[in-house]
Amino acid sequence: MAIDTTPSQVATSALQAIPFGSMIGGPLKACIEAQAMAAQTSWQFIQEVGLNIDPKTGQKEAVNVSFQFMQNGRMVQLNVPLLTIVPIPYIAIHDIDINFKANISASSSSVSEQSSSSALDAGAEITTGLKVGPFHMDAKMNASYSSKKDSKATQESKYSVEYTMDVAVKAGQDSMPAGLAKVLELLGSSLDVSDPEGTLEVSARDLTLPNEKNAKVTLIATYKNNKGIFEPKSIKISGVTGNVSDDSVVFELTEARDYTVVAGKKEVKVKVHSAESDTKADTPNS
Incomplete structure (x- = not known):
């Protein structure tokens, strides 16, 4: 196989x-x-x-x-x-x-089986007689033949993955x-690290106004809120308009008087006086 x-x-x-x-x-x-x-x-x-x-x-x-x-x-x-x-x-x-x-x-198995037989049936009968003296014999013969053939085959396969x-x-x-x-x-x-109420700083707290026509002094103010962020727009002076410059505000002061700079909860007092008044204060009485 x-x-x-x-x-x-x-x-x-x-x-x-x-x-x-x-x-x-x-x-x-x-x-x-x-x-x-x-x-x-x-x-x-x-x-x-x-x-x-x-x-x-x-x-x-x-x-x-x-x-x-x-x-x-x-x-x-x-x-x-x-x-x-x-x-x-x-x-x-x-x-x-x-x-x-x-x-x-994977596996495979196969089985093959084959059997055979033969037979021939043929009937023949022969009868003969023989006489010897006072005896007589009869003989009878039969012959037969048979033939037979059988076959069988099986096959099996299996696998797994x-x-x-x-x-x-x-x-x-x-x-x-x-x-x-x-x-x-x-x-x-x-x-x-900042002040919980903010920080307000000014360039000066005491300024002298020159003794001349259209005299003015410059005040620069800077304010940081409690988060440490510059807020120049929060800086105010009553009656005076300032100009924002970067993180600061610039004020032009033309009058000799006391000013209050306000930003948030902070206030700073600034005094502006004239040079003429300073001169009179320094001159002794005659």
């Missing part, structure tokens, strides 16, 4: 039919998608936790945490960008291990990108 090669052919076909591309590429694609989701989560965290959007201008600005504490005998306020004191989730996949195992078994795959993914908190690290460095350098 010829050797049955069906099992080896079945095993080879089953091995070729295993979807290696899907089985190996599937976990890799899933890891790439997971990494993209992690990056998106980090960006959403920064937007939702660390940034505020001005409803009027649509501009984004960092969220600051402000709290007060005692320093050198007075109450001060510390303004800290929130992103510098909370951990930003930045998960990255470091290793991907894919272990694949295929188990293919089994494959398993183990996927191990290792991930953890990764170092921040250089751009994000630089942003946090800049935010960290912006830490500021």
Whole structure:
């Protein structure tokens, strides 16, 4: 009987039919998608936790945490960008291990059975007689032949395919990108200790008006609110209009009198006197 090669052919076909591309590429694609989701989560965290959007201008600005504490005998306020004191989730996949195992078994069995018999039935009868003296003998012979042929054959084949795959993914908190690290460095350098009521500074508190026609003196005022932000538009002097210059306001004072510079909850008194009055004050009585 010829050797049955069906099992080896079945095993080879089953091995070729295993979807290696899907089985190996599937976990890799899933890891790439997971990494993209992690990056998106980090960006959403920064937007939702660390940034505020001005409803009027649509501009984004960092969220600051402000709290007060005692320093050198007075109450001060510390303004800290929130992103510098909370951990930003930045998960990255470091290793991907894919272990694949295929188990293919195939078997074939065949049974062949053949039996044959032959018989020929042919009837022939021969009768003979023989007489010897007073005796007489008769002989009778029969002959027959039969032929018969039977055959039987059975064949059985079976196979099974089994494959398993183990996927191990290792991930953890990764170092921040250089751009994000630089942003946090800049935010960290912006830490500021300020007065809870703001800080108002003037260039001088005592000014002398020259003794000449159309005389005037210049006063420069600067104000920071309790968050440490310059607010030049908050600086006012009653009856005097100032001009904003960068973070300060410049006032031209033309009258010899007392002025009050106001910004937020802060007030600073400024005295302007004329040179003529100073001269009279310095001249002794005759």
